Amino acid sequence: MSTLTLDAEALYTELRSGVRQLWRPGMAMMGIWSGGAWLAERLTADLMDLTAGARPGVISSTLHRDDFGARGMASGTDATKIPYSVDGAHILLLDDVLFTGRTTRAVINELFDFGRPASVTLAVLVDRGGRELPIQPAFAAAKISLPAAQKLSLKRADDGRFTFSIQGEA
C-alpha cells in the first residue's frame, strides 16, 4: 500500500474556490459519473449564489469508451442525464481524477450527441498525470504522480464527506 495520503475534503475546498474563479454567467455544471457527479451535486449546493441551485447534469462515458472491445458493456446504472439544453451552453465539466484523458474524450463525444455547447471547461479534484491524449484541465485542486498500476478513486460517505481510495501496488 502507498503511504500517500490525500485529504479529499481539503481538496474539495480548493476545487470550490477554483470553480468560483472559473464561473461565468450562464454556465451549467456537468459531473462525470460517478465521482464527478457527486462533486457537481455538492458544488451546486455550496455555490448557490452562482448556480441558483440549477440541477447539474450527469454524464457517462459508457457508450463512447475506446476500450469497449476489451472491457465489454459495463453495467447499465450510469446513464447520462442532462436536465438542460446543451445547445449553446457553457459547460463546466467536473471529474474526481484526471488520468489518461480517455474518459474525458469519451464524455465530450457523449456531450456532443445532445447538441453543440458554446464551450466546455474541465475542472478536477486531482490531476494524477499519465496523459495519453492532449487534454488539460482549466483547474486541478492537486497535481500528483502515481504509478500507472494504482487506481485512485473518490468515495462518498453516507454523510456526504469525501475520501480517496488508492488500490493496487505502488
Added chain:
Amino acid sequence: MLSRRNPQLNRNGELVHLLSIEGLPRDVLTHILDTAGTFLSVNDREVKKVPLLRGKSVFNLFFENSTRTRTTFEIAAKRLSADVINLDIAKSSASKGESLLDTIANLSAMHADMFVVRHSESGAPYLIAQHCAPHVHVVNAGDGRHAHPTQGLLDMYTIRHFKKDFTKLSVAIVGDIVHSRVARSDIHALTTLGVPDIRAVGPKTLVPGDLQGMGVRVCHDMAEGIRGADVIIMLRLQNERMSGAMLPSAGEFFKNYGLTDDKLALAKPDAIVMHPGPINRGVEIDSAVADGAHSVILPQVTFGIAVRMAVMSIIAGNEP
C-alpha cells in the same frame, strides 16, 4: 472455445451468443434489462446513435419471413453504428440448394462479426454458433417452435417497466402456446426472474401437456386463467404452422379465448395486456382491448429496439 455447460456463455460466464433464455442465470438477464434501460434514452438524443459497434458488420439472416423483428434488429444495429446487411436467404442461396453451413462459411469469408438468425428449424442458430469463427457472435431471432429470446427479453423489460417487481406477479399466457416460441422464451424468463404464478391458457389442442414440469399452471378455461392476473400475454394464432384441424374455427376461438373487455375485467384493475405482434384483431384480441388503456403493445415495440441494442452490445463486448 464454447463452454460445454452452456454454449451461449464463455468461461467467465459472460454472454457471447444469445440462443435461448433457457439456462441463462438471473444476473445475465438482469444485466441485459439494465443495459436496455440505458439505450432507451438514446432515442431521446439529438444524435440517436452510439459508436459501440462501429466498424462491425451485422448480417441479418432471415430464412423465414419477418418484417417487425428484422426491422427492429436493423434499427438496433444501426443505432449502435454497425453496418447492417440484410439477406433474404429464403429467396436466394437456400433455394438454390446451398447448405446452411456453406452459406455461413461464405458469409464469414465476407468478414461478418455477428449473425442475427431466424429459421423455421429449431436449433439452426445453435448449429451456426458451433460452426462459425470464434470471434463471430450469433443472435437467435426465432427458431422453429423452440425459442425467440429477444422477444422474451423485451417482454420482461415491458413487465418490469410497468410492474417493477417480478416476485409477486401473476402472469397469464393465452392462446396458441403449442406453436409459440415466444411462450417458451417467456416461460423460461419469467421462471428465472422469480415470477411465482405463471398460467398457460388455451384449448387442449394448443397447450402442450408438458408445461406443468416447467412450473406452469395449465388452464383450459379462459375465465379461470386470467382471473386476478397482473399481466396477460396474448399470442397470435399461428395458422401457417397448423396442420390438420386443431381448431373448429377462428370465430369459435375468439368466443372462448379472444380477449375482450368483459374477460379483461376478470384480471387485476391495473393489469397490462401484451402481444408479440402482428395482432389478429377479432381472432385472439378485440380491437377495443388492443387499442385500450391496458394495452402496452406499442411500448413493447419501442422497448424491443433498446433490448436488441443491449443484447448486441453485450455479446459483441465479450471475448469468446
